[in-house]
Amino acid sequence: MTAPLAGVRIIEVGVMLAGPYATMMLADLGAEVIKVEPPGGEISRQVSDSYFASLNRGKRSICLDLAAADGRAKLAELVVDSHALLVNMKPSVIRRLGLTYESLRQVNPQIVCVAMTGFGLDGGDDPAFDYVIQAATGVAAMTGDPDGPPTLPGYSSADNSTGLTAALGLLAMIVAGRGGQVDVSLRDVMLSQLNYRAAAYLNDGTEPRRYPxxxxxxxxxxxxxxTADGxxxxxxxxxxxxxxxxxxxxxxxxxxxxxxxxxxxxxxxxxxxxxxxxxxxxxxxxxxxxxxxxxxVRTLPEALAQTPQAVVTAGAFRLVGSPIRITGYAPDYRPAPALDERSAAQSSS
Structure with a gap:
């Protein structure tokens, strides 16, 4: 069957995890994702090849210096024929680079602009990495042994959750058929995920407590x-x-x-x-x-060994595939792009 998001074109100006994860989920569903990278490449390329592959499969790459007028002009050319732009940066940087709907509506009134930040577009520029947000929103305080210190999980739950939420907001606007600004913050997403805990406190005065x-x-x-073992x-x-x-x-x-x-x-x-x-x-x-x-309780290697159907191959890398299974549709797991791959392909065509 035709990919669910076939014909949808998304520009990503993303860094590290939250933004790239959001657009990779959409690429798995058939969207064309163009990853805009600065000269030298997006910073997560420096972490490891497998890290970058795990968050960027199925995308195209183009290098643009958005701090320069020429780079912003080339981005505007991409915006003309795109459905959405997703960015995760500090609010001041997003505005300075003109990556908001207010700035881009003149180029394409139908563009959906998704801003992923720590505390919202109007929430300031305080640094907001995953673990910082988990500490700030009460997640760390309610996690762990009651006699021990606050505890963080072993993976980036705030970044991943915010990525999925941003993808949902983006798709909602595309379904609505109109352009506009979508504002998603790590803080708001994590507070939202504390739904019944927050409701118990707000309505009954019951504060979360830790249990062994x-x-x-x-x-x-x-x-x-x-148990006797494990x-x-x-x-x-x-x-x-x-x-x-x-x-x-x-x-x-x-x-x-x-x-x-x-x-x-x-x-x-x-x-x-x-x-x-x-x-x-x-x-x-x-x-x-x-x-x-x-x-x-299993280790990650044990869990992966027990669930071989979750593992896919994208280029040279074995990765966990899309969690969204649609009858009749199988994602095309293409490798993560080489740096500026899209520009190189256009030059040779």
Missing amino acids: FGAHSYYVPAQLFP YLALFVTHDGFWRSFANEAKVDGFATMAERAARRDEVLSVVTAALATDTALGWEARLKPLGIPAAA
């Missing part, structure tokens, strides 16, 4: 548990799951969620003792057929 092993604030048992994630969200688990684990009592929540420490003690009688993989094999949400 990442336990859920209400559901019991719903956390990581040590750790198991067990997530019992209703009494039916509990009955099935209790029968398999030979645990008595605590029939209702209300009782389990009220007697949390007792429940966790009993469950911990029961799970110590088998390995994490053993419990996973026993509980999954019963429909109980449970999984052994």
Whole structure:
């Protein structure tokens, strides 16, 4: 079938992760993505070849010095025939380079301009890297052991989440059929993802608290548990799951969620003792057929080995493919572009 975004042309002035991830997701769906890079290349090329490939497959590259009038003029030529421009930089830089709808509407009134920043286009230029945002929005404070320090996850959750949100905003405007400015900030995205935690505080005054092993604030048992070998994630969200688990684990009592929540420490003690009688993989094999949400804690290499269908090849690199599966459509996983590849191709044609 024809790619869902075939015929959609997007200009990316992106750096590092958030912006490039947003446009790569769209390229996987068939959009033509032109990556505008400064002379010398976008900075993530310096991290590693695999890093750059993981965020830029399927794009074209063109080198433009947007600080110079000639570079901005060439960008304007691209804008004329494009549907969207996505940029992630400081607000002052975005405005100085003329990468807003206000600046580009004269060139193309239908252009969708997406600005990804730390705190919004009107939020100032404070540095806003992923971990800084997680600290600033309360995410780090609610993560980790209650007796330990605040904790950050092992991947860039704010950048990735903001990339997906920006892609959603871009597509919403294209579907609407009109040009305009889309303003997406890392701060707002992470606060939005704290939905029920924020609602509990705003409406009930309930502040988030940490529990050992990442336990859920209400559901019991719903956390990581040590086993005879490895750790198991067990997530019992209703009494039916509990009955099935209790029968398999030979645990008595605590029939209702209300009782389990009220007697949390007792429940966790009993469950911990029961799970110590088998390995994490053993419990996973026993509980999954019963429909109980449970999984052994795996390393990334173990998870990838168990999910070979998630791995694709783009040029010389093996990467995790698009998470969006559309019946009848298979993405064309082309390699990440060489620097200024688009200009070189045009010169030789």
